[in-house]
Amino acid sequence: MSDSSARLDVYTDVNVVPEHENSELKKAISDLEGETVQLKKKQKLLDDKRRELLNNITNLKGSIRVFCRVRPILQANKMKVRELVETELGKMVIRLSGGAKEFGFDKVFPQEATQEDVFTEVEPILRSAVDGHNVCILAYGQTGTGKTFTMDGIDDQPGIVLRALEKLFDFASIDKTSTLTFSISMLEVYMGNLRDLLVAKPVRAMHETAIRCSNLNIQTDQKGFIEIEGLAEVQIPDLTKAKWWYNRGRRARSTSWTTVNETSSRSHCLTRISIVRQCDHDGEVESSKLWMVDLGGSERLLKTGATGQTLDEGRAINLSLSALGDVIAALRRKKGHVPYRNSKLTQILKDSLGHDSKVLMLVHVSPCEQDLAETLCSLSFAKRARGVEFNRDMSEDLKKQREKKLIDLEETLKETEEESRKVETQLTKAEFLLCESKKLLPASPCLPLDDQTEPITPKNEKQMLKSPRVPARSPKAATAPPSVLPRFMTSTVASRQRQSASEQQITKRSKPKSLCHSEANLKSIILQKINKKPRWHTDTRAANTLQCESPRSVRMDHYKPVAAYSADHNERVTPTTTGRVGGGHYHHRRRMSSLI
Ligand SMILES: Nc1ncnc2c1ncn2[C@@H]1O[C@H](COP(=O)(O)OP(=O)(O)OP(=O)(O)O)[C@@H](O)[C@H]1O
Structure with a gap:
């Protein structure tokens, strides 16, 4: 032929x-x-x-919701305690000699509640965060009542933060209308000072005499949004990297021994997940913040056996907790002036506590008679935060x-x-x-078969x-100047999986x-x-x-990060605004974290 x-x-x-x-x-x-x-x-x-x-x-x-969790009786004092706290649906009942006292909550978790039970109730607020609202989840309570247990959890019972991270990546993988990217920052407020937990080196000495805090400045922009200048913000493209950074941050936290809790947190530990959502339809970008805060233990200082430095730490924690209570109460009453400036904690959380944000406070209490006074203090704090008028009136x-x-x-x-x-x-x-x-x-005149590159084989x-x-980059991305691009807009593993x-x-x-x-x-x-x-x-x-x-x-690779944020621990971590890399030596006064 x-x-x-x-x-x-x-x-x-x-x-x-x-x-x-x-x-x-x-x-x-x-x-x-x-x-x-x-x-x-x-x-x-x-x-x-x-x-x-x-x-x-x-x-x-209610945009400020208050839950209460009762810690189980710990093995150590199982024999010698009398339980005074009872739970009913949405209610805490304290049995006192003169009668019972009731406290209403949006949800009450009894001693036997699991981490999963708690997270199921927390989950809806995460959806709000992904939908563009600033969200704040706060764990409050007396020292040793389980705040860290609820937020961090333990190996086989992960807490809210790890579950929330997992959930966020789930949301990203099923979102059909937009692309979500996340980044993480962690800091602690210790004695009124801010310390970046992601760039801090874990300090192994237990009783260091000084704490060196990083130079973090709380700034408010023209729109009233809060930015912490100098705080490291690490892009987390997938859950593994997110967990890695989170665990690193937790290990850097300051803890100390008190008579109440062996590894008492002496600071407020704040984890911030910044969420950027880009709509696939019109390219519109929205950002929001999810704060997950393990507050320092509220305590009657005499009881903890605190003296010297520990006493000062306790005082600092109590002062900022009381400032937080004032802010929430003012927001509840829709009072004109909200006293955000009274503590670093409330300054940081300013744009995530007020207007259009969602707040979830988890108040922790002990069931034991010996803790009754603290339990009543915590419940009164919760009642104020919840707003007495809410249901009763x-x-x-x-x-x-x-x-x-x-x-x-x-x-x-x-x-x-x-x-x-x-x-x-x-x-x-x-x-x-x-x-x-x-x-x-x-599309074009057919090529003769001889000119086609490779014969088709089953393989x-x-x-x-x-x-x-390989998806083509959109013309929009190709022409957009890098300076106007949000810095986290790279494809995440979740989005690539999707x-x-x-x-x-x-x-x-x-x-x-x-x-x-x-x-x-x-x-x-x-x-x-x-x-x-x-x-x-x-x-x-x-x-x-x-x-x-x-x-x-095609949408995934539209953007490249402006700054070289990386969740790979071999790579560089860049602070948000100042460009200062926080590789400095942080000499923390003491540290007894059980997490190392
Ligand atoms: N729901 C729970 N189930 C089992 N163990 C718990 C629970 N809550 C707390 N614990 C245990 O109680 C102890 C104290 O808890 P945790 O350290 O979380 O308290 P905390 O409120 O964070 O204290 P601090 O304010 O001093 O840091 C820990 O050993 C913890 O594992």
């Missing part, structure tokens, strides 16, 4: 679409493009609606109305989420069809179907049992759209090259 006849055969086998069908295919593509744009718009609207509904629900429940009628409104809102939220899932399915289908039909358009066919194409899952999903769908059959199916689907019967012939070699790149996957 001559060369030319061979070429003729090839052209006959390959999809040569007649002109009129070609224009119908173009029309179908343009319809599909219109459809995906509309579906994306609808998806964005539904997501906005969901966020608004959730926000209304949280506000109705509300008439039964109002309470019922509120309950009904909550039920209605939750119902609407469910429906919205359901509708959003349906739109997501439609969008995936439309994008798949669009992607495949574009490949049926003859590389598999390879091609599996490996996604991308590859999405591609695998589509590849699975596009992966033909028989390639001819698959393409014929595709054509018939597209032809159905343009009301035509399939007439084209199939060239299996051409069909083999079908790889569907999810159009939605």
Whole structure:
């Protein structure tokens, strides 16, 4: 057979679409493009609606919520204690000689409550953080009542922070309308000074006489947002890196021995997760903060056997806790002046306690008779934070109305989420069809088969179907000046996982049992759209090259970080604003952390 006849055969086998069908295919593509744009718009609207509904629900429940957790009786004093604390649904009852005293809470966790029980109730507030609200979770209570246990947890019972990190990455992997990126900072407020826990070197000497604090400045920008100048902020692209940094920060925390708790925290430990959310539809960027705070133990100083430095530490902790109580009470009463400036703690948390933020305070108490005085102090603090007027002053009628409104809102939220899932399915289908039909358009004159690079074999066919194409950077990203880009906007592992899952999903769908059959199916689907019967012939070699790149996957690499933040511990950590790398030596007065 001559060369030319061979070429003729090839052209006959390959999809040569007649002109009129070609224009119908173009029309179908343009319809599909219109459809995906509309579906994306609808998806964005539904997501906005969901966020608004959730926000209304949280506000109705109270933007400052107070839970109470009762620590179990510890093995050490199991034999010699009398329990005075009883829990009922949403209520704490203290049995006193003169009768019982009741305290109401949004939720009460009895001694047997697990870390999981606690986290289940905490979880909804994390959604608010991802939706763009500043959120503050505070663990408050007497020394030794389990604040660190609730926030940090122990090896086999992780606490809120680790669970929250996991949850955030879960949210990122299932978010269909935006890309989420996270970074972590940790600091402690010790005797009124701030100390960066991510750049601090763990100090192994137990009784160092001085603490060197880093030069961290609390700044308020024009919009009233708080930034801590000089505080290291590390990008966390995945859960493993997030855990690594978090554990590093915890080890650097100051602890000391008191008569009440062997590893008493002598400071407030603050973990901040900065969340950047970029909407895939319009590129809009939102940021929010999630603070998780293990407060220093509130204590009656005489009881802890504190003297000297420990006494000073206790005083400093009590002063800042009382300032925190004043701020929350003022916010509760919606009082004009909120005394944020009275402590470093409240200055740092200023933009995450007030306007439009969500606060969750977990008050910890001991069940033992010997701790009664402290327990009553903690419960009074909680009562003030919760606002006495909240339920007591509300008439039964109002309470019922509120309950009904909550039920209605939750119902609407469910429906919205359901509708959003349906739109997501439609969008995936439309994008798949669009992607495949574009490949049926003859883009340029066909090359003779001899000129094609590699023959298709079963081996590389598999390879091609599996490996996604490298996503192109969007024109937006290519042209945007780096200085205006948020510094955390790199793809996270979660987002990359989501991308590859999405591609695998589509590849699975596009992966033909028989390639001819698959393409014929595709054509018939597209032809159905343009009301035509399939007439084209199939060239299996051409069909083999079908790889569907999810159009939605392109978004991941839009941005590069401006600063070289890295969660890899071999790499550099950069402080947020000053450019000063905090590799200095921090001589902490003493440290007995059990976490080393
Ligand atoms: N819910 C719980 N279940 C089991 N053990 C607990 C629980 N809560 C606290 N503990 C144990 O009680 C001890 C004291 O708890 P923890 O150190 O968390 O108290 P703390 O309130 O953080 O104290 P401090 O303010 O002094 O730092 C620890 O040994 C801890 O493991």
